[in-house]
Amino acid sequence: MQRAPYAADPAASRGREFAEDRDGARGPRSEFQRDRDRIIHSIAFRRLRSKTQVFVAPDGDHYRTRLTHSLEVAQIGRVIARELGLDEDLTEALCLAHDIGHPPFGHAGEEALEDAMTHAGGYDHNAHGIRVLARLESPYPDHPGLNLTWEMLEGMAKHNGPVETSNWALAEIDEAFSLQLDQWPSLEAQVAAVADDIAYDNHDIDDGLRAGFLSLDDLMELDLLADQFRRVEKRFPRAPRDIQLRELVRSQIGLMVNDVLENTRARVKGMASADEARGAGEQTAGFSPEMAVEERRLKKFMYERLYYHPEQIQTSERARDVVSRLFAAYRDDPKIMPNGWADQLPAGDPHTSRHIADFIAGMTDRFAIDQCRRIYGKAPEGLSNV
Numbered sequence: 566m567q568r569a570p571y572a573a574d575p576a577a578s579r580g581r582e583f584a585e586d587r588d589g590a591r592g593p594r595s596e597f598q599r600d601r602d603r604i605i606h607s608i609a610f611r612r613l614r615s616k617t618q619v620f621v622a623p624d625g626d627h628y629r630t631r632l633t634h635s636l637e638v639a640q641i642g643r644v645i646a647r648e649l650g651l652d653e654d655l656t657e658a659l660c661l662a663h664d665i666g667h668p669p670f671g672h673a674g675e676e677a678l679e680d681a682m683t684h685a686g687g688y689d690h691n692a693h694g695i696r697v698l699a700r701l702e703s704p705y706p707d708h709p710g711l712n713l714t715w716e717m718l719e720g721m722a723k724h725n726g727p728v729e730t731s732n733w734a735l736a737e738i739d740e741a742f743s744l745q746l747d748q749w750p751s752l753e754a755q756v757a758a759v760a761d762d763i764a765y766d767n768h769d770i771d772d773g774l775r776a777g778f779l780s781l782d783d784l785m786e787l788d789l790l791a792d793q794f795r796r797v798e799k800r801f802p803r804a805p806r807d808i809q810l811r812e813l814v815r816s817q818i819g820l821m822v823n824d825v826l827e828n829t830r831a832r833v834k835g836m837a838s839a840d841e842a843r844g845a846g847e848q849t850a851g852f853s854p855e856m857a858v859e860e861r862r863l864k865k866f867m868y869e870r871l872y873y874h875p876e877q878i879q880t881s882e883r884a885r886d887v888v889s890r891l892f893a894a895y896r897d898d899p900k901i902m903p904n905g906w907a908d909q910l911p912a913g914d915p916h917t918s919r920h921i922a923d924f925i926a927g928m929t930d931r932f933a934i935d936q937c938r939r940i941y942g943k944a945p946e947g948l949s950n951v
Contacts, residue, residue: 662694
């Protein structure tokens with residue numbers, strides 16, 4: 566599809582933080598394709614395969630992790646970007662990278678790190694993801710970090726829109742390579758954000774049903790889901806119930822994607838450049854007002870029935886305890902961290918605490934459990950409820 570005038574153009578990128586010495590031997594890729602490939606090849610991306618999405622350290626192989634979720638977000642994001650004439654590669658890269666800053670055990674781990682880091686500027690998974698890719702993961706000989714494009718870092722920083730108050734991690738990057746945090750991001754970044762919503766709204770339903778935390782009766786309490794399920798039953802009356810429910814999830818995704826396309830097409834009419842979206846003063850790519858109301862109801866329902874399910878809360882509290890105990894142990898004796906981390910420990914807070922948080926945030930669920938066992942002599946129990 567032809568590139569729209571409001572799409573990000575890799576040939577007109579605002580560049581990278583550090584100049585690069587290229588030998589021309591790495592293929593005819595655009596700047597945004599390079600970003601995407603650097604994300605995929607990163608260690609931080611690979612670790613997502615063992616980080617919590619909904620269920621902590623699941624024993625079953627059929628539940629989503631941060632990695633599979635990110636791949637599903639990218640699939641949805643690319644479809645929307647293609648239909649709108651946006652840059653698919655930038656959209657895909659943003660989708661793949663959006664959860665890289667998550668610590669082990671999902672939001673439970675993030676809350677534990679936030680509490681532990683109160684004295685050192687706090688912790689935010691979105692800002693930490695940028696810190697990982699711009700500073701911590703450094704596989705190249707001529708610059709720190711992955712040296713991603715301005716458009717990539719801007720989109721990650723503004724995943725939830727303009728940033729009014731940035732924490733220390735994001736502020737450090739912004740000071741070195743200004744990301745215009747007070748503006749809306751590119752349309753590609755806005756598409757990545759709504760693709761994230763669509764993916765976890767619906768795929769978490771699938772996992773919740775599989776785990777027995779949600780039932781069809783629960784879903785039928787929401788008019789949007791009830792209407793979709795009646796259509797599925799009418800189309801496939803003889804299909805087994807589990808197949809009908811999976812079809813419901815697919816139908817919901819299609820319904821939301823089509824809504825985003827219709828609403829966004831109407832809003833970009835007459836838009837002549839990518840910067841017009843940044844200066845629009847409001848979100849351009851996203852749900853219609855009607856679908857936005859339904860989506861908020863769905864989120865509220867999922868928090869009440871799945872994310873705040875009593876079993877989930879109990880498991881999350883145990884996971885928080887693991888992260889809290891790890892942070893306390895490393896603060897008491899930083900030498901028990903692996904050599905690479907112990908040897909590079911900076912002196913004095915907030916730098917010492919931030920270094921420890923960097924180490925813990927990079928852990929997978931399983932590695933965090935193993936470290937807790939190694940330090941305290943006993944593995945934490947009850948960390949998997951599926």
